[in-house]
Amino acid sequence: MDHTRRGIFTSLGKAALLASTASFLPALSARPSTAATVDGQPSGGPGARTRIRLLLNSPLSGPHAFFCLAQQRGYFSDAGLDVEFVGGDGAASVVPRIPQEGFDGGYGDLCALIKLAALRPDECPVAVHVAFNTTPLTIGVRKDGPIRAPKDLEGKVIGGHPIDAAIEAFPAYAMQAGVDESRVSILRSTTSMATLAEDVLNGHSDGVFGFVHTIIAALAGKGIDGRAGLRFLEYRDVVPELYGNALMLTPAFLRRHPDAARALVAAVNRGIVETLADPDAALRAVQALAPKFAQHVDGPRMMGTLQVEMAHPEARRIGIGDIDDARLSLSIERLSRACRLPRVPAPGSVFTREFLPPLAERAKPLARRAHATTGAVA
Secondary structure, three states: OOOOHHHHHHHHHHHOOOOOHHHHHOOOOOOOOOEEEEEOOOOOOOOOOOEEEOOOOOOOOOOHHHHHHHHOHHHHOOOOOEEEOOOOHHHHHHHHHHHHHHOOOOEEHHHHHHHHHHHOHOOOEEEEEEEOOOOOEEEEEEOOOOOOOHHHHHOOOOEEEEOOOOHHHHHHHHHHOOOOHHHOOEEEEEHHHHHHHHHOOOOOOOEEEHHHHHHHHHHHHHOOOOOHHOOOOOOOHHOOOOOOOOEEEHHHHHHOHHHHHHHHHHHHHHHHHHHHHOOOHHHHHHHHOOOOOOOOHHHHHHHHHHHHHHOOOOHHOEEEEEEEHHHHHHHHHHHHHHOOOOOOOOOHEEOOOOOOOOOOOOOOOOOOOOOOOOOOOO
């Protein structure tokens, strides 16, 4: 009898494993912010800093180096801001949790934001800075296994977290790749990414949804070289129009505090500029702020973010943070059709460049290179 994860969950039947991605967005409810504020301002009186609670896609780690550097060097406080970072549980889950739990904003997946804008437009945050101009979404499969191309996913079991950005965007990937989505069994599990990835290496499942560098880092934390054992079917090769992580704020915060929003984006942009200029200093900032910092994990993750997710050629033209309007419209159209969304959200309800710094001041992509301390990224 097959007691592997693959065997157990295949026997349950595809109908039990597959569900509409929209059904995994938690029901939203109006809940007040936990910050002690008056109209969004700290109750300390004139001159007090504006409090901003941001939900991240995970606890602070290498890919958040620019946030850490901006925090450590006082760019938020100098701008009159008191920014609190709260670690989350995935780039897709950030988006519905912002309005549900009363955050002022967050750092999460733009594809998930597009879906929420279609499903619950009145409660949806708005992206004000798109950090990942290339999507990191992927499916990791065994390098020596039978899956060589997207079509080979049919009849296989692919694992991932309950609200995983790669699962949420999978319908668009499948449609563009000519994959029959109904023939792919999706195993949603709350187990760690390291365990999900190990299951693939051990043959207990056929693949794992996630971010490329997150999967690699999870295995590195257990002393396993993920690049040696896994092949990655990267979404950017099939749906290159998709963007990745973005800084987003609630419409209420943008209405009440446009100057604070502009100052926040400027400080984040400065953090990115200086992270690109001095990755070692940025990594030291992560080390100072991240309780679970590990040099051999966080260094490569940070460099992967800088050299891949923030390195799309269009950023040399418009800067990191901005988007190409035609590309965003295509992303929205692809996701709306593939995910059978009830409406096609307007691009302006998903992203605004109103709060970006001038083009001349925006961060530009890092040339692809190795770095002595942080390590090279293949």
